[in-house]
Amino acid sequence: MRTKNIMSTVLMGLALLGTAAGTSAFAEKFADQIWYFDSDNPSEITDASKWTMVDPDREGCQEQTADLPCALPTPATVNTVSALQSYFSSHYSNNASLIKADSPQQRVAP
Numbered sequence: 001m002r003t004k005n006i007m008s009t010v011l012m013g014l015a016l017l018g019t020a021a022g023t024s025a026f027a028e029k030f031a032d033q034i035w036y037f038d039s040d041n042p043s044e045i046t047d048a049s050k051w052t053m054v055d056p057d058r059e060g061c062q063e064q065t066a067d068l069p070c071a072l073p074t075p076a077t078v079n080t081v082s083a084l085q086s087y088f089s090s091h092y093s094n095n096a097s098l099i100k101a102d103s104p105q106q107r108v109a110p
Contacts, residue, residue, distance in 0.1 A: 069103030
């Protein structure tokens with residue numbers, strides 16, 4: 001009987017831990033900031049001043065590999081241009097190809 005109580009306690013703890021982890025991941029996913037690339041020049045992908053938090057409604061964004069990123073999800077703490085520039089440096093080593101690869105939608109340069 002004691003073994004059954006211990007097993008029940010362990011299973012309940014694991015269930016609560018799983019719920020907490022799932023809730024945390026859910027909150028983090030929806031706390032992300034979205035940055036939009038607002039340039040037609042591929043050489044400006046690593047220039048944070050060419051990104052905006054307001055969707056410029058660029059045409060041609062699609063879920064295929066192309067020349068330019070459309071939008072880039074970042075953590076919610078990346079909420080200024082300087083924070084975005086630091087994020088490019090720390091997460092992508094200022095590599096435009098890596099930034100573009102993390103953009104869920106891309107578009108062809110005009």
